[in-house]
Amino acid sequence: MRDYELVIIISPDVPEEEVPNTIDKVGQLITSRGGEVADVNRWGRRKLAYPIKRYTEGDYVLTQFKLDPTQVTDLEASMELTEEVIRHLVVRKEEGESAAP
Numbered sequence: 221m222r223d224y225e226l227v228i229i230i231s232p233d234v235p236e237e238e239v240p241n242t243i244d245k246v247g248q249l250i251t252s253r254g255g256e257v258a259d260v261n262r263w264g265r266r267k268l269a270y271p272i273k274r275y276t277e278g279d280y281v282l283t284q285f286k287l288d289p290t291q292v293t294d295l296e297a298s299m300e301l302t303e304e305v306i307r308h309l310v311v312r313k314e315e316g317e318s319a320a321p
Contacts, residue, residue, distance in 0.1 A: 221256070221286040223313040228305045229278035232265065239279050242304045246283065249298050255287035272306050284313075 230242050239262075247257045263280035272278070287295065292310060299308040 225311045226283040227309045228281050229307040230304055231306045232277050234304050250285050253291040255285050257285045259284040
């Protein structure tokens with residue numbers, strides 16, 4: 221198991237009260253592959269640097285988790301199919317690296 225960080229941008233079409241459900245759905249994608257979610261940090265709605273699928277803003281969420289490296293590709297494929305997520309990025313954390321602010 222390795223440490224990873226996942227940043228997702230949730231579509232602004234998702235109502236504010238449904239964002240926690242989307243975050244839970246992403247957590248289930250990780251745990252269903254044998255991973256462990258260590259921390260979830262919701263940054264809130266922010267303006268995007270450039271339009272993504274015609275959206276100019278979205279809800280940012282940082283998730284820190286542990287996962288077998290062989291499962292990361294499968295996790296990313298599932299993230300592509302998750303309609304609520306308009307963009308995602310998985311980054312492997314190096315030993316001793318501190319969490320993002």
